[in-house]
Amino acid sequence: MYDIIIIGGGVSGCAAARELSRYQADILVVDKEEDVCCGTTKANSAIVHAGYDAAHGSLMARLNVEGSRMMPALAKELDFAYDQCGSLVVCINEEDRPALQKLYENGVANGVEGLRIIERDELVAMEPHIADEAVAALWAPTGGIVCPFGLTYALAENAAKNGVKFQFDTTVTGLTRLDDGGWRVETDRGPLEARCVVNAAGVYADKLHNLVQPGDPMTIVPRRGDYFLLDHTAGDHVSHTIFQLPGKYGKGVLVTPTVHGNLLIGPTAIDIEDKEGTATTAAGLDEVRAKAGLAVKDIPLRQTITSFAGLRAHELRHDFFIGEIAPGFVDCAGIESPGLSSSPAIGVMVADIVSRSLGLEKDPAFDPTRKGILDPKTLPMEERNELIRQNPAYGQIICRCESITEGEIIDAIHRVPGARSLDGVKRRTRAGMGRCQAGFCSPRVMEILARELGVEQSAVTKSGGGSRIIVGTNKDVY
Structure with missing residues (x-):
C-alpha cells in the first residue's frame, strides 16, 4: 500500500507530488497517458497571470496571486524557462x-x-x-x-529525485473505500491501494469526484x-x-x-x-x-x-475545488485557467491537506533543486567546444530548425520520468518544434529513441498508445 496515490500527471498533479515529496511518504503518480504533461497542461497559453481577473474572494483568485508570486523563485530552483x-x-x-x-x-x-x-x-x-x-x-x-512543458517536467523530475514513483499507461476505472481505511484504486493494469488519493485528473476529475461523493456531483x-x-x-x-x-x-x-x-x-x-x-x-x-x-x-x-x-477543465461554478471530500480522498479539480499560474500554490495547498490528514513528517533529506537539460547554445564557444570534445553527441545537430543536439535528446530520454516517444522528446528538447514541424528530424530522433530504449524502431510512437510511426516494411522477404 502506498501512502499517497495522485491520479493525474499534469501540472497540478506534479506540483502536488513535488510538494508532498518534502515528507516521508511512499507516493505514486498514475496517469493514463505515456508521460506527464499530456492533457490540459500540454496545450494552453503558457501565461503566468498576474491575478487581476479571477473573482475577488474565490480560491482561484487567491491561488493565482500566490502562484504568480512563487514562480520566479521556483524557476531558479528548478531551472525552467520563465x-x-x-x-x-x-x-x-x-x-x-x-x-x-x-x-x-x-x-x-x-x-x-x-x-x-x-x-x-x-x-x-x-x-x-x-x-x-x-x-x-x-x-x-x-x-x-513560462514553458508549460518545462515547468511540469521540472516538478516531476524533482519529485522523482525525492522518491516519488510514476506509473504511466494506466487508466483508473474505479474507487473503493477499504474497511480499514484508505482506498483501492482500480485500474486497467490491476488494483492499487493507498492511504490517501489525490484527484488531479483534469477534465476527468468530475468522474472520480462523483464516484466518491455522488450526493454532491461535479460537472466539468x-x-x-x-x-x-x-x-x-x-x-x-x-x-x-x-x-x-x-x-x-x-x-x-x-x-x-x-x-x-x-x-x-x-x-x-x-x-x-x-x-x-x-x-x-x-x-x-x-x-x-x-x-x-x-x-x-x-x-x-x-x-x-x-x-x-x-x-x-471548466467546472460550471468557475472556481478551483481543492479539499478532502471524504476521509483520505482529496479533490484537486476544476483547475482551468489560471491553473498553470496557480500550480505552485496548488501544490502547496494539496500537500498541506494531505500531510495533515495522514500526519506526515518532513523528510530532512528533501532536495528542492533540479538541473534542466543542458543547452549547448547557451554556453560560451570555448566551453561548448570543450563539451563536444568530451561528449561528441553534443556536436551532432539532429533538429536543424531549433539546433537541438543528440546529446540533449539522450539526456531527455534517460531522465526520470524520461521521454519515450517523439512527443516526449519534442516537449523536453524542442526537437521537432521548429518551422518544419519535425519533417526532417523525426527519423533520426526515432533512431536515437530505439537505440537508447533498447527497442525496435517499429515500437517507437509519436505519443504513446497506438500512435506508431512505422506500420510495416516496404521490402518484406517472401
Missing part, C-alpha cells in the same frame, strides 16, 4: 473604460502588485503594433510567460481553445502578453511572445462534450484570425508554423 515580461489588457474604445477600471479594482482587491491604467501614448511606446483603436490598457508588471465541461503558433521570425511582434478586456468566456484572444521566441495567438473558448476533443476546427481558427487583430495590428499570420487546440 520571463516576467508583464501583461496588458487593452481597451479598444472609450465606452469600455468602466470595465477596465473595474478590472483594475478587482486586481487591487486580489493583492496584485504594480497595477495601473496607462493611456494610449504610453501604450504605443510599449507596444508599437498595438491596434489604432486602442485607447488605454491595464498594465500588470507581475504577469509573465471540456472547453476547447484553438491557437496559432508563429515562427521565431514573428517572435518580437509584441514584447508583452496582450489581452483584450474579458468577456463571458474569459479574456478573449491573446497575443503573446513565448519563452522560446515564438508568437502565440489564441485561444477560442468553445464548450464541447468530448473530453478528448483536441482537434482544431476551421471555424475555431477563423475566429482566432478575426479576433487577434482587434488589439494588435499587422500580425504576420503567414509565419504560422502550426495550429493546435487544448482543453480547459
